[in-house]
Amino acid sequence: MNVRALAAKAIYDVLEKGISLSVALPEQQQHLQNGKDKALLAELCYGVMRQLPQLDKCVSDCLTKPFKGKQRILHQLLIVGCYQLYFTRIPAHAALSETAEACRQLRFDGLVKVVNGVLRNIQRQDAALNTDSDTLRFNTPAWFIKRLQQAYPDNWQAIIEQSHQRPPMWLRNNRLSQSREDYLSALTTQEISAQAGPSPDSILLDSPKDVSNLPDFMQGAASVQDGAAQWAATLLAPAANELVLDACAAPGGKSCHLIELAPSINLVAVDFDEKRLARVQQNLDRLHLKAQVIHGDAANIDSWWQGQQFDRILLDAPCSATGVIRRHPDIKWLRKNNDIEELANLQRQIFDHCWQWLKPGGTLLYATCSILPQENSQQVEQFLARTPDAKLVPIAQQPNPDDIGWQILPGQDNMDGFYYAHLVKAI
Numbered sequence: 237m238n239v240r241a242l243a244a245k246a247i248y249d250v251l252e253k254g255i256s257l258s259v260a261l262p263e264q265q266q267h268l269q270n271g272k273d274k275a276l277l278a279e280l281c282y283g284v285m286r287q288l289p290q291l292d293k294c295v296s297d298c299l300t301k302p303f304k305g306k307q308r309i310l311h312q313l314l315i316v317g318c319y320q321l322y323f324t325r326i327p328a329h330a331a332l333s334e335t336a337e338a339c340r341q342l343r344f345d346g347l348v349k350v351v352n353g354v355l356r357n358i359q360r361q362d363a364a365l366n367t368d369s370d371t372l373r374f375n376t377p378a379w380f381i382k383r384l385q386q387a388y389p390d391n392w393q394a395i396i397e398q399s400h401q402r403p404p405m406w407l408r409n410n411r412l413s414q415s416r417e418d419y420l421s422a423l424t425t426q427e428i429s430a431q432a433g434p435s436p437d438s439i440l441l442d443s444p445k446d447v448s449n450l451p452d453f454m455q456g457a458a459s460v461q462d463g464a465a466q467w468a469a470t471l472l473a474p475a476a477n478e479l480v481l482d483a484c485a486a487p488g489g490k491s492c493h494l495i496e497l498a499p500s501i502n503l504v505a506v507d508f509d510e511k512r513l514a515r516v517q518q519n520l521d522r523l524h525l526k527a528q529v530i531h532g533d534a535a536n537i538d539s540w541w542q543g544q545q546f547d548r549i550l551l552d553a554p555c556s557a558t559g560v561i562r563r564h565p566d567i568k569w570l571r572k573n574n575d576i577e578e579l580a581n582l583q584r585q586i587f588d589h590c591w592q593w594l595k596p597g598g599t600l601l602y603a604t605c606s607i608l609p610q611e612n613s614q615q616v617e618q619f620l621a622r623t624p625d626a627k628l629v630p631i632a633q634q635p636n637p638d639d640i641g642w643q644i645l646p647g648q649d650n651m652d653g654f655y656y657a658h659l660v661k662a663i
Contacts, residue, residue, distance in 0.1 A: 239273050240320075241338035243280040244313035250285070250566050252308055257281060257566040284319050285565035286400055289372050290365040291315045291322075297366075298354045310347060313338055317355045328359050375400070379573035380558070387609050391645075395607065398647030399561040405444035406651075408461040408489070409437045410523060412496050419458060422451040434633075434649055435466045437493070456523040461489045462563075464644050464654035465605070468550060469493035471631060471656055472601045476500045478547035483534040483590050484508075488516030490550060495525045503527040504541070506534060535585045537593050545595040553583045555604035555611050559653020562646055580610050587619050591626065594661050602641070602657040612655040613640040625662040 242264040249260040261281050265274045284291060295314045296302065303311045313335060320331035332355050339351045367373040370381050374396050384392040407430070409416040416437060423430045426449070429442035440463065447453045447460065468490045474480050477500050482491045485505035495503055505527045507513045517529050532540035534551070556579055557567050587602065594600050602619075604611050617640050620626055634642035641657035 237267060237341050238334055238338050239268070239277050239280065240313065240316050240335045241341045242267060242277055243284070243316045244309050244338060244342065246277070246281050247284055247312040247315065248309045251312065251569060254570060256564070256570065257285060258564065279324070280316055280319060282565060283323055284315055285569065287319065287323065287365075287375050288315070288569060289375050290367075291318045293366045293372060294318050294322075294358060295354065298357050307344065307347070309342060310339065310344055310351060313342065314351060314354055317351070318358055321355070321359055322365065332356065332359070375568075377568055377573075380568065380571075383573075383576070383608055387607070388645075395645055395653075398645070399653075400565075401562050401647065403462075403562045403652070404650050405441045406433065406461060406463045406466070407439040407441065407450070407458045408466050408493060409439055409458055410456055410496055411437060412499065412523075413452070413455075413457045419451070422457075426451055433463045433466070435463060435470050437470075437496075438463045438466045440650055454522065459489060459492065459519070459523070461493070462560075462652045462654075463649065464559075464651035465489060466493065467633070467644075467654070467656060468552065468601065468603050469497050471658060472548055472550050472599065474498040474501045474548055478502070479544060480504070481506070481546040481549045481590070481593070483549055483551045483586065484554060485516050485529075485552075486512035488519040490552060491516060491527055492519050492523050492525055494550070495520075495527060496523070499525075504530060504546075506530045506532045506537075506540070508533050535582070535589050537589060541593070545593050545598070547595055547598050549590050549594050549598070549600045550603065551586065551590050551600060552603045553586055553611075555579055555583070555606040556608060557605050559605045559607045559644070559646060559655070561653075563652065576608060576610055580615060583611060583615055584618070587615070588623075591619075591623060591661070596625075596661055597663045598661050600659045600661070602655075602659065604655045605652060606655060607643065607645060607653040612643060612657075616640050616657040616659075619659075627660045627662065629658045629660055631656055631658050 246260040246264045249255040250257050265277055268274050295318055317335035320326045336348050336352045339348045371378050376396055384395055388395055409419045430439050433440045474494050476498055479502045482505045484507055485491045486507040486509055491505040505516050510531045513531055520527055530540055556571055556576055561567050630637040631642040641655055644651055644654040646653040
């Protein structure tokens, strides 16, 4: 099956079935052998997700009647064709012929002329894509634009613009293997341009690379992790021999970083999603690290833990992931406005329960990859109001020490959007 047909299938899975692109894309990539074809498939899928409203409008305007039922995949195929015409260097004749062939491969031979005709019409018109509404202009859902306008009245457009950028590739140096300076030297030897990032172990590559080309990657010398996410372990600052809980651990990058910082800690990594929890163990194995990996609910620790209270807890809470849209543009279309209230309620439950399992004098680091105040500063403010033995400690990196936590916005120091709040329990 050709790349366009596979792209249509992946996009159909996201938009019609609500499956994450990080799941749908690899399922289709496994049908390809060539690395360039896999890269093209990713480019088409991610590109469509970034520009979806404009592409959808363009295609819909050229259809005499919409596709329904099983034929809906042809709507996604036309969007893939439209994306090629507007946003890639693929010659128009190749985009049209390959997309028409994809229609045959998807077993809609009788509709090949329709698909070909629509794309030829789009090519012939060569019109600018529609920007008549904010959703079309910013390729962003109206509900999300409204929330950004309320939270960031002075820079909401810049936030959206940053969220549409292609993300850089960050590495986390494994200090148990070598110093960051030594790994930067090893990268230079391989003619890979990189620079030290703002957190102690972070390295920013000038351009993304396949991990197989990175020095000793499979031996555990480094990991791929965004610069913002790398602050989690550094801010929690585990000390030797402490009992530490990573309350929502999958896929395990922060768990591994905690052990790299303090190898003697007893780390308990728990997650509710059993499939994603398997990745925690995979990451630990590659880095030759050990932790107690438990399938369980962070909102019901009593059901799986009968040990002592924890010295430190990392609560990387389930969230809207609105800070990582540049890495996962499908989030814009999978997330709905009413999800935010539901997520805030879940965060509240986990927050309160984890606090019960924190030792007096212990530290809890609340974290999300969201940029919405309801999940971040407002969540922490409400927690402090109902929790007399909780104290908020300003984070050195936050611009204003009076702020409730540290909000990192997408693109800040080339990092993803992230939020941290450092809380200490009274003795």
